Amino acid sequence: MDIWEKLASRDNRSPGDFERDGILVCGHCGQPKQFWLEERGIRMLLPITCACEEREMREERTRQELEQFRLDMAAAQEKFGITDTSFYRMTFESDDGHNAKASAVCRRYVDKWESVRKGNYGILFYGTVGTGKSFLACSIVNALLAKGVRATVTNFPRLLNLLQSARDRQEIIDHLQFYELLAIDDLGVERDSGYATEQIFGVIDARARSGLPLIVTTNLTLDELTHPPTMHYQRIYDRVLDLCPVRLKLIGASRRAGNAEARREKARELLLDEKVL
Ligand SMILES: Nc1ncnc2c1ncn2[C@@H]1O[C@H](COP(=O)(O)OP(=O)(O)OP(=O)(O)O)[C@@H](O)[C@H]1O
Ligand SMILES: [Mg+2]
Incomplete structure (x- = not known):
């Protein structure tokens, strides 16, 4: 036939x-x-x-x-293993709209991803403790993952552990560029040592040279980022500020206190109910 x-x-x-x-x-x-x-x-x-x-x-x-x-x-x-998988829980679907303006910017960031990627525009989330910086950064990453974009979240304590125990550090740094969007959570919490700053510089500098977007969350203020204590930090923060032209400031009371109260209430309902005890 x-x-x-x-x-x-x-x-x-x-x-x-x-x-x-x-x-x-x-x-x-x-x-x-x-x-x-x-x-x-x-x-x-x-x-x-x-x-x-x-x-x-x-x-x-x-x-x-x-x-x-x-x-x-x-x-x-x-x-x-660069990602803590608990970040999967933070999504726009579970957003309670508390930071409506910042959320809207983040959703637009995802909607306009092609242009964001071309322009290599990163976001810096900065502000006080518990205000939703990690939540929004992770929501962006999760929304992009759902669209089939290679995106991930990590942090420096985790990366430093991986780099310290790795046989080939360069392989890890190269691997970070596998992600079209890299989010680094909690910049500034890592231990202050010559080794740490050298590795952090290596990661940020490689990202800057890759031409790929970076999202950073931090408790540091803009003033601390622009006036760092040492030249080493200046070289790191200068690159971060350059990579992240979009700056979203989140301030206010920590949301964890409110969340903890709601959880306490739920636990009370569950465990102090006569039917349960
Ligand atoms: N928009 C939101 N919708 C629902 N829950 C949220 C939202 N923003 C934050 N949360 C919850 O509030 C808590 C604190 O948020 P998150 O961890 O993002 O704060 P953070 O600013 O990163 O804090 P830190 O400075 O300590 O790192 C978390 O439990 C998070 O899930
Ligand atoms: Mg955080």
Whole structure:
């Protein structure tokens, strides 16, 4: 059987399809699912894809690509472990809208990702303790991951541990550029040592040279970032400020106190209920 005969014998009829002028027509989109072809003097009725089938094939391709993407991301995490997986819980879906303006900027950042990526625009979240900086940074990363963009969150204490025990430090630093968006949580909490600042500089400088966006969260003030105590920190913070032209200041009371009160209330309801005790 030659290729034409094989093609001609493919049955692409679905329930609801009908015939018009001897040609099979899709019952959903109304497009023909067959066409006449003349080959070496023989007329053959061959199947073609209608709009519905095209869409199904596109959707299936996207599903497969996303599945492969998830496998790749899981393999990277398995190999390098740069992310604390608790960050997956912080998403725009669980956003209570407390920082409505900052949230809106973050959602726009995700919506306009292609242009953000091209312009290499990072965000600096700075401000007081417990105000939602990590929450928004992680929400951006999770929203991009859902779109199939390689994005991740890490922090320097974790990276320093990995770098210290690694046989090949450069491999880890190179791996960070596998992520189109890298978020570094809590800049400034790492121990203050010559070794730490050298490694932090290595990571930030490599990111700056990669031309890829960086998000940073920190409790440091803009003044502390622009007037660091030593030249070493100046070289680090100067690059961070350059990489993060979008600055979002989050201030106010720590949200953890309110969360802790709500949790205490729930625990009381659960454990002090007569039915439970
Ligand atoms: N928009 C939000 N919607 C729901 N929960 C939030 C939101 N922002 C913050 N939270 C919750 O409030 C708590 C503190 O938020 P988060 O850890 O993001 O603060 P932070 O500014 O990073 O604090 P720190 O300076 O200590 O690192 C967390 O439990 C977080 O899940
Ligand atoms: Mg934080």
